[in-house]
Amino acid sequence: MMRQYHAIKRENPDSILLFRMGDFYETFGDDAKIVAKDVGISLTARDKNSDNPIPLAGVPYHALDNYLSKLIKKGHRVAICEQLEDPKGAKGLVRRGVTRVVSPGTVVEGSMLSKSNNFLAAINETDDGLGFSIMDISTGEFSTAQFKDRESLESEMARYSPTEVIIPSENENISNWMMAMGVNTTPRESDSWAYPVAKKILEERFGSVSELNTYPMAITSAGAILSYVKDTQFSDLPHLRPPSLLIKAKTMTLDAVTLRNLEIVKTIGDSSKDTLFAILNRTSTAGGSRKLKDWLLRPLHDLKKLNERHEAVQELFDNTLSRREIKDILKGFQDVERLVSRLGHGSISPRDLDSLRISLNTLKDLKQFLSEEPLKSKLMKRLVKSIDTHKQVSKKLEEALVEEPPLVLRDGGIFKKGYSKELDDLRARASSGREWVVALETEEKTKTGIPKIKVGYNRVFGYYLEVPKAYAKKVPEHYHRKQTVAAGDRYITPELKEKETSILRADERSQALETELFKELREWIMDFLGSLQATTIAVSKIDGICSMAEVSQSNNYVRPEMSDDGALSISDGRHPVIEVLREGNYIPNSLQLDNKQRQLMILTGPNMGGKSTYMRQTALISVMAQSGCFVPASSARLGMVDRVFTRVGAHDDLVHGHSTFMVEMLELANILRNATPNSLVLLDEIGRGTSTFDGLALAWAVAEQLHAGKGVKTLFATHYHQLTDVSKILDKSVNCHMQAKEDGHELTLMHRVAEGPTDASFGIHVAKMAGVPEEVLERARKVLNNLEEGSTIEVSKAGPVQSVFSTDFGGRTETKQNPVVDEIKKMDLMNLTPLQALEKLHEIQQKLL
Structure with a gap:
């Protein structure tokens, strides 16, 4: 038996091998030590009394999913080795073999998955460019793309957040790159990345892939990822859809930096709470939740499709009773997208089929309701028409299954009396x-x-x-x-x-x-797999639209008027997340940007005055609008934005060895390279990580480039008040500021945007609000007064302040009074003879030597 184990283990050296023995999955040797530690079970030994006892740890077969989940969460790959024949009828040793390899990116068990997608990715890089493929075997989604640079690929990675990435085994550059990104990788032999091999794999599975012919790197990564899942799942996975080209979709680009700064699906602290998605997600189904997230991560950049989605949201916004009835009906619709995928995978359970039966009955109710209360918008009519109630399947399942079938096949008692x-x-x-x-x-x-x-x-x-x-x-x-x-x-x-x-x-x-x-x-239901998937996609979209309509009505959003003229006009805009967290106690602000007179806004004002929030809410309103949702404002007329860039906040990148300022400059370089006249750029405190004049010079040059060189709509928050002079030179720039009221040493932040610049940052006031000791504040006020009056600042003996400043803003250097200078100042040059002057000059020279 142990020879059999070692033979199978040699074929799966990079996986923990779960070896079926009767009612247990046993692990041996190093695998046993890992399993015992990571799932919290006892480590024992086989042949305890021998000279070389073998470490042993086992888990009950009926509790496999529980222990498997723990191992996968720890990042392990697990090979499941089953008994391939009934031990009672076996002659000699029971035949065993691996039936599936489970890794973080190949999980299909519903108990081990959240509502979100579980993406597996493949990345290849050569002199021809980069290939990137993405797949979720739990839903059947499959897409591929080709990029010229890593920056673009990283943006896609950020949107998909794959749990596992397949890479070529001999490519150290990719390996180091992924390691720096903190990604879980699985090396794959190089021959599976060869173009002819990859193309053949795709064609054998999907037939012609002619639309990929001009993207060879997309083909290599798609072929490699398909080869990997076939080899690990021991199945052709008939539920997988043919690979679609990511670049064909007209969507707004949101890179990794922007997704982080705008907190669309994850906060900067890596929480899924208090994000835009969390606020907008009122879906009734798991598929609807995934679809809504996808819309937020890939907002539309197609005016026709966007107007259709807005019309659908408007219809359900106006028909509250219909919307709520649809939402209530859809609560009975299970995660059919994943049920169907398990059907194709071969791992569907009797309980899953019962869930499919319940869901198909739900579709009957939905169709019945919509026939009585028909929806009229183009998109909703198309989606409702796409829903097939699958009467044959529903009838068959009704005839076959008992009321509450068992969770697993081996428990029996699945079929009704009379079925066979x-x-x-x-x-x-x-x-x-x-x-x-x-x-x-x-x-x-x-x-x-x-x-x-x-x-x-x-x-x-x-x-x-x-x-x-x-x-x-x-x-x-x-x-x-x-x-x-x-x-x-x-x-x-x-x-x-x-x-x-x-x-x-x-x-x-x-x-x-x-x-x-x-x-x-x-097998009989497999014939309906494609139509079941199409129905599920339609239901998910209806659910996503209902969610947008529901939150738009409850949060008092307004339908934006979309255009292609590049203007952004928002009246009484609000931050969609912060207004909810503050329970409506939020001060709205308006905004006007266009390509003719107000392209660049220089925004000044005190710290904590609301500059960053104002900028972020502008970007979020654009993202929401192009996702199809209504927006938090009293009115909005929005030009289509092709990409949102953000340079907000300060952080370093220790993994890449980048300082805070270097990270800032890298993000800025990305913006200057890729922004277009249809982009929206948010810049907050450019240049603060270096000296005052270097920072000001950079900020000024960037403002000029975005204004004249790129023609990009830009919100530029700064404490460099000199930058407000840009509006005197650049004809399409304007100054705005966040209002604050000063009363002696007290400051009231108004959180309102007003036209024109401000001449103070109120830094000392904000320091007081933060609880800085009064003696430090008092000293700071004296230093500030001296600077503003042009006076020299004496060193404070009582405190830690040790710097002495010059009065000249353009040349603030440390000064210390020199006795030689005093002596020269006191000389009566008009009454000195030439000889006396020479003698004095000699004395001074000696003092300086």
């Missing part, structure tokens, strides 16, 4: 046998005169008669003792064993027949 005559006969035989056994107890009590005789059953001895010790003398001779227990002795009779054999044989045949019937039913 042969199954009914076997069940009747087993049932009559059990009835005979029950009647036997009464009969034996009468025959033997033992009032406390009991019939029992266990898996070791089968059926038995248990007699208390007090009645041992009354036991008939034809009783054969099999076991002694504390309560008495257990006996069998020839008649009982014969009936037991009949019952167990009927049970075994019944279970085998149910297994065959279940497989037949599963």
Whole structure:
């Protein structure tokens, strides 16, 4: 047996091998040590008394999902080795083999997945460019793309957040790159990345892939990822859709930096709470939740499609009763997208099929309601038409399945009486046998005169008669003792064993027949796989639109008017997340940007005055609008934005060895390279990580480039008040500021945007609000007054301030009064003779030497 184990382990060296032995999955050696530690079970040993005991740890077969989930969360790959034949009929060693390899990116079990997608990715890089493919085998999604630079690929990675990435095994550049990104990678042999091999793999599975022909790197990554899932799942995965080209979709680009700064699906602190998605997600189904997230991560950049989505949201916004009825009906719709994927994967359970039955009945209710209350918008009519209630499938499942089928196939009891005559006969035989056994107890009590005789059953001895010790003398001779227990002795009779054999044989045949019937039913439903997927996608979109309409109404959003003129006009805009967190106590602000007169806004004002929030809310309103949602404002007219860039906040990148300022400059370089006149750029405090004049110079040059060179709509928050002079030079720039009211040393932040610049940052006031000690604040005020008056600042003896500043803003350097300078100042040059002057000059020279 151990030779068999080692042979299978050698074929799966990079995986923990779960080796099926009876009712347990056993692990040995180093695998056992890992499993014991990571899932919290006891580590024991095989051959404990030998010179070389083998570490051993096992988990019950019926609890596999629980332990498997823990191992996958720890980042392990797990190879599941099953018994490929019934041990009872095996001649010699039971045949075993790996039936599936589970890794973080190949999980399909519903109990191990959240509502979100679980993406597997593949990345390839050569001199021809980069290939990127993405797949979710739990839903069947499959897309691929080709990029010229890593920056673009990283943006896609940020949107998908794959749990596992397949990379070429011999490419150290990719390996180091992924390691720096903190991504979980799986190396794959290089021959599977070859273009001819990859293309053949795709064509064998999907037929022609002609639309990918001009993207060779997209083909190599798509072929590699498909090869990987086929090899690890031991299946062709018929539920996988043909790979779609990511670049064909017209969407707004949101890179990794922007997704982080705008907190669309994750906060900067990596929480999923208090994000834009969390606020907008009012979906009733898991598929609807995934679809809504996808819309937020890939807002539309197609005006026609966007207007159709807005019309659909408007219709459900206006029809509150219809919307809420649809949402209530959809609560009964299970995660059919994943059920269907498990159907294609071959891992669907009886309980899953029952969930499919319930969901199809839900679709009947939905169709019935929508026939009585038809929706009229183009998109909703198309989506409703795409829903197929699959009457045949629904009828078949209704006829076949019991009311509450078991969770796993091996438990039996799946099919209704009348579905199979042969199954009914076997069940009747087993049932009559059990009835005979029950009647036997009464009969034996009468025959033997033992009032406390009991019939029992266990898996070791089968059926038995248990007699208390007090009645041992009354036991008939034809009783054969099999076991002694504390309560008495257990006996069998020839008649009982014969009936037991009949019952167990009927049970075994019944279970085998149910297994065959279940497989037949599963294969029959496979013919409807494509239409079931199409229906599920339509339902998910309807749910996503309902969610947008629901939140738009409850949060008082307004439908934006979309255009392609590049203007952004927002009246009384609000931050969609912060207004909810503050329970409506939020001060709205308006905004006007366009390509003619107000392209660049220089925004000044105190810290904590609301500059960053104002900028972020502008970007979020654009993202929401182009996702199809209404927006938090009293009115909005928005030009289509092709990309949102953000340079907000300060952080370093220790993994890449980048300082805060270097990170800032890298993000800025990305903006200057890729922004277009249709982009929206948010810049907050450019240049603050270096000296004052370097920072100001950079900020000024960037403002000029975005204004004249790029023509990009830009919100530029700064504390460099000199930058407000840009508006005197650049004709399409304007100054705005966040209002604040000063009363002595007290400051009230108004959180309102007003036209024109501000001439103060109120830094000392904000420091006071933060609790900085009063003596430090007082000293800071004196230093500030001296600077503003142009006076020299004396060193404070009482505190830690040790710097002395020049009064000249353009040349603030440390100064210290020199006695030689004093001496020269005191000279009466008009009354000195030339000889005396030479002597004085000689004295000064000597002092300086």
